[in-house]
Amino acid sequence: MPGITDLNIIAPLxxxxxxxxxxxxxxxxxxxxxxxxWTYGVAAAAVLVTAWYVADAWQAVQAGLxxxxxxxxxxxxxxxxxxxxxxxxxxxxxxxxxxxxxxxMSGFLxxxxxxxxxxxxxxxxxxxxxxxxxxxxxxxxxxxxxAFHRERSxxxxxxxxxxxxxxxxxxxxxxGFALMYGATGTLSLAGLAEYAAAGAISPLYHxxxxxxxxxxxxxxALVPFHMWAPDAYQAxxxxxxxxxxxxxxxxxxxxLARFAWAAVxxxxxxxxxxxxxxxxxxxxxxxxxxxxxxxxxxxxxxxxYSGITHAGYLLIPIxxxxxxxxxxxxxxxxxxxxxxxxxxxxxxxxxxxxEQGDDLLANEGLWQRRPWMxxxxxxxxxxxxxxxxxxxxxxxxxxxxxxxQAGAGGLIATLIVSTAxxxxxxxxxxxxxxRPAGAGRDEATAAAMAPMGGGDGTDAPSPWSSAWIDxxxxxxxxxxxxxxxxxxxxxxxxxxxLEGLLPPR
Numbered sequence: 001m002p003g004i005t006d007l008n009i010i011a012p013l014x015x016x017x018x019x020x021x022x023x024x025x026x027x028x029x030x031x032x033x034x035x036x037x038w039t040y041g042v043a044a045a046a047v048l049v050t051a052w053y054v055a056d057a058w059q060a061v062q063a064g065l066x067x068x069x070x071x072x073x074x075x076x077x078x079x080x081x082x083x084x085x086x087x088x089x090x091x092x093x094x095x096x097x098x099x100x101x102x103x104x105m106s107g108f109l110x111x112x113x114x115x116x117x118x119x120x121x122x123x124x125x126x127x128x129x130x131x132x133x134x135x136x137x138x139x140x141x142x143x144x145x146x147a148f149h150r151e152r153s154x155x156x157x158x159x160x161x162x163x164x165x166x167x168x169x170x171x172x173x174x175x176g177f178a179l180m181y182g183a184t185g186t187l188s189l190a191g192l193a194e195y196a197a198a199g200a201i202s203p204l205y206h207x208x209x210x211x212x213x214x215x216x217x218x219x220x221a222l223v224p225f226h227m228w229a230p231d232a233y234q235a236x237x238x239x240x241x242x243x244x245x246x247x248x249x250x251x252x253x254x255x256l257a258r259f260a261w262a263a264v265x266x267x268x269x270x271x272x273x274x275x276x277x278x279x280x281x282x283x284x285x286x287x288x289x290x291x292x293x294x295x296x297x298x299x300x301x302x303x304x305y306s307g308i309t310h311a312g313y314l315l316i317p318i319x320x321x322x323x324x325x326x327x328x329x330x331x332x333x334x335x336x337x338x339x340x341x342x343x344x345x346x347x348x349x350x351x352x353x354x355e356q357g358d359d360l361l362a363n364e365g366l367w368q369r370r371p372w373m374x375x376x377x378x379x380x381x382x383x384x385x386x387x388x389x390x391x392x393x394x395x396x397x398x399x400x401x402x403x404x405q406a407g408a409g410g411l412i413a414t415l416i417v418s419t420a421x422x423x424x425x426x427x428x429x430x431x432x433x434x435r436p437a438g439a440g441r442d443e444a445t446a447a448a449m450a451p452m453g454g455g456d457g458t459d460a461p462s463p464w465s466s467a468w469i470d471x472x473x474x475x476x477x478x479x480x481x482x483x484x485x486x487x488x489x490x491x492x493x494x495x496x497x498l499e500g501l502l503p504p505r
Contacts (some may be wrong), residue, residue, distance in 0.1 A: 006068040009075050012053040012083055013117050019046020019115035019190060027106030028204050036105060041096060043109040047091045047116075054083045054315065065503070067126060071188055074126040074258075078501040081330055082123035082254045082381045085337060085395055089246045090116040092341045095472035097239040099352040103235055108138025112243060115141035119251035123258070127186045128177040131255055133220065135173070138251065139166050146236040158235025165228040173215025179208030180263070189262040196265045209263055212439065213277060215257070219252040221304075223284040230292075233304035238351065238358065241300055242344035245302065246337045249314070253333065257318050257326055261502050264321060275319045282319065282411060285312030286418035293425035297360040299347060302425060306384060309422055310336050313415055316399055320406030327498040328395075328402045334494060335391030335487045342380040342480030346373055349473045352466075374433040376477060381430055383484050385423040389486035398491065 007014070023042050030038045055106025058080045066075040093112055097105065118137030125131040143166065147159035147359060170275060181187055183205035184195045195205070214225065221229040233241045264274045289309030296302040314332060317325030350366075350373055357363070367374040383390035396419060403412040 009057075009066050009068040010073060012050045013120055015046060015050040015053055016113050016117040016120065019043060019050070020110040020117070020335075022046070023110045024106050024111065033206050033491075038107055039106045040094065043094050043113060043126045044091065046113055047087055047094065051084070051087050054080060054087060057083070061396060071190055072130050073124050074189075075124055076502070077138070077498070078258065078326070078330070079120075079124035079255060081498060081501065082250060083120045085250050085330075085334060086116050086119050086247055088479075089167055089243060089250070089337060089341065092476045093239045093243040095476050096242065096345055096348045097470045098472045099348050100237060100239065108145065111141040111145050111148075114138075115145070115243070116247065116252065119247050122251040123254035123260065125255060126189055128181065128189070128192075131259065132170070132174055132177060133138075135252075136170060138247070139170070139219075140254055142240075142248070145243070146232055146352070147238070149237065154235045156235075162228045162232040169215045169218030169225070169325060171215075172211050172218070176208045176211030176213075176215060179211065181208075183208065189258065193262040196263055196420055199265065199267060200272065201265055201270065209274060210277070212263075216252060216256045219248060220256070221308050222281045222311055222315075225286040226285070226289075226308050229308060230301045230304040233307075234298055234358075236300075238300070238344045240350040241303070242341055245303065245340050245344075249307060249311060249374045249396070250333055250337070250388045253311075253314055253318070253329065257329070257502070260318065260321065271321065275321065276364060279319050279408070282312040282315040283414045285309060286414050287421075290418040290421040291424065293422060294428075296425070299343075299358045299360060299363075299429065302360075302429070303343060306422065306425075307340070309418055312418070313396070313399060316403050316408060316411045316415065317330045317406070319411070320402070320408060322406060323500065323502055323504065325402050325406060326501045327495060328398050330498050330501060331452070331487070331491065331494055332395035334397060335395040335484065337379050338480045338483035339383045339390075339392060339486070342376065342470060342477060342484065343384075345476040346377045346380065349373060349470075349477075352473075360432050362434050363429070363432050366433040376481070377433050378430040379481065380484070381426040383488075385426040386419055389485065389488045391484050391491075394488045394491050398495075433459065 019042065023039050023046070023114075026038045026042045027035045057075060058077075061075060061077050061080055067073065068075070090112055094109060097108060097112075100108075115138040118134045118141065121130065121134035122138070125134060141157050143163045146162060147155050150157045160401065177187075180192065183202045184192060186192065186195070195201075218225040232244065238246065260275070264271050285308050289305045289307075293302050293305035293309070296305060314329050314336075317328045319325075347357040350370070352362075353370070355362065355366075355370075363377070366377070383392040386393045386396050396415070399415065400412050403409075403415070
């Protein structure tokens with residue numbers, strides 16, 4: 001039976017999980033007219049309580065590594081930084097989802113909290129089994145979240161596609177872990193690290209590592225394992241898509257980094273061969289993602305391909321297997337989070353006001369109708385393109401510098417080319433927002449893409465006051481803008497805190 005120390009270490013996970021259960025209970029015991037405010041209040045409170053535990057854990061890990069349950073859970077600077085990252089994402093998604101006109105949202109909020117708990121465990125996994133189970137916990141939640149709006153056929157279709165391909169990815173991952181266990185006799189990442197350091201690597205171990213990389217590539221939507229991402233992004237609501245884009249990428253990257261840190265052999269020549277497939281996947285993702293984004297008129301699909309491109313960027317420092325590279329990856333991950341959450345919050349705000357916020361052509365003339373929304377949309381997409389002084393530019397420059405130090409010149413050249421291609425895709429969104437309405441469209445197309453309601457959010461009943469929804473979306477947008485600018489102007493504040501994320505190999 002675990003001691004109190006183990007339970008203290010996993011207190012953030014307990015708080016998130018308990019919050020997910022209490023949300024459902026609150027919905028059952030409160031009157032119908034009060035159920036929605038109470039469930040949202042409980043969900044937000046659960047995230048804030050978890051944040052308090054995470055802040056306490058951050059202070060504790062400054063003194064060294066903490067482990068629980070015989071090393072199955074590892075609490076270090078990487079896992080705590082990821083937990084903070086996921087809490088910002090989860091709270092933002094909770095606030096964004098208040099604009100959803102579905103009245104029964106307790107299940108939705110519970111899945112968000114339980115999904116965030118699974119992602120947090122994934123970043124703190126100390127064994128292959130914990131890696132697999134936590135990956136499935138949040139994946140199952142995402143399948144349900146995508147299909148949450150049962151009346152939308154595209155939601156069911158997108159969830160089914162994601163489920164099928166996610167199941168294939170899980171099969172690859174589990175089979176790879178099984179082969180590695182057969183070669184080493186251990187499920188512990190620490191045990192894998194000892195085996196990798198010893199130098200006598202069996203062919204069974206090579207095959208297991210390769211299959212595991214394929215499984216991680218599916219979860220990260222790396223090319224050519226990205227087929228599920230555009231359909232799943234388009235099918236889900238903007239809040240769910242934001243959570244999937246940010247949370248999945250952060251958790252899977254942290255897990256991949258921790259896995260590679262332990263499992264890659266220490267021999268430099270053999271380590272290079274192990275990481276070469278990841279380098280190929282990074283190149284393919286950067287190029288295919290940016291090129292595919294050029295032809296998208298749906299902003300959620302565009303952001304799906306943008307996420308594929310950014311996954312390639314984020315792999316560059318990890319491939320070098322250096323602590324400084326991991327620090328740069330996590331820094332860029334925070335910048336990507338703020339830019340992506342901001343973009344989806346704008347889409348959510350536009351849809352709440354009766355606009356087709358996720359359609360490129362429908363956003364023509366947005367500057368004349370809603371200048372603030374047009375300005376924010378332009379800001380976030382230009383930040384992704386690398387506009388100064390945002391996190392998009394600073395993060396890319398840091399990745400370039402780290403890649404050059406690691407000798408990854410080919411990857412850096414691909415990053416630069418991909419950034420130039422992506423910039424055109426992002427500029428299409430900006431130009432559409434500032435172009436006069438109807439420019440370049442015939443009358444039939446313009447009529448089909450007219451705003452969906454009166455533009456004031458009153459086209460459908462909402463159990464929330466519009467003012468409260470505006471406050472929630474405003475908090476997300478202000479946080480996203482502030483985070484994007486702060487990381488761009490003062491990067492050292494976060495970079496200094498992220499030193500020593502993983503122990504030396």
